[in-house]
């Protein structure tokens with residue numbers, strides 16, 4: 001069975017292949033909804049799309065093993081690459097995606113096929129080199 005390591009929380013869990021990352025995090029007791037650099041985390045934990053791929057609040061960085069996941073879904077591409085209004089407006093996923101194009105995913109849309117390492121709630125670097133490059 002694939003192993004998922006949540007690096008910030010220092011938790012590791014084994015899940016059956018094909019499990020979505022959101023379910024794996026919930027099983028491990030990991031909060032995916034970190035808000036805007038930690039701000040709004042409690043609200044996000046309640047007000048999210050509950051795995052429909054619409055809100056973007058479950059964004060994670062797959063720091064190792066991205067090849068052990070499914071390819072990026074249409075909903076992720078829309079959410080990360082276009083700052084267009086979606087049913088639940090949230091421009092933050094687009095900002096977080098900059099500089100993390102190869103590793104940023106929505107946990108609810110990510111299927112685990114092999115071992116991965118995950119950084120939950122990756123920070124948004126508004127004033128760093130990635131944002132203005």
Ligand code: FES
Pocket residue numbers: 048049050051052053054055056057058059106107108109
């Ligand atoms: S829970 Fe809303 S996009 Fe994943």
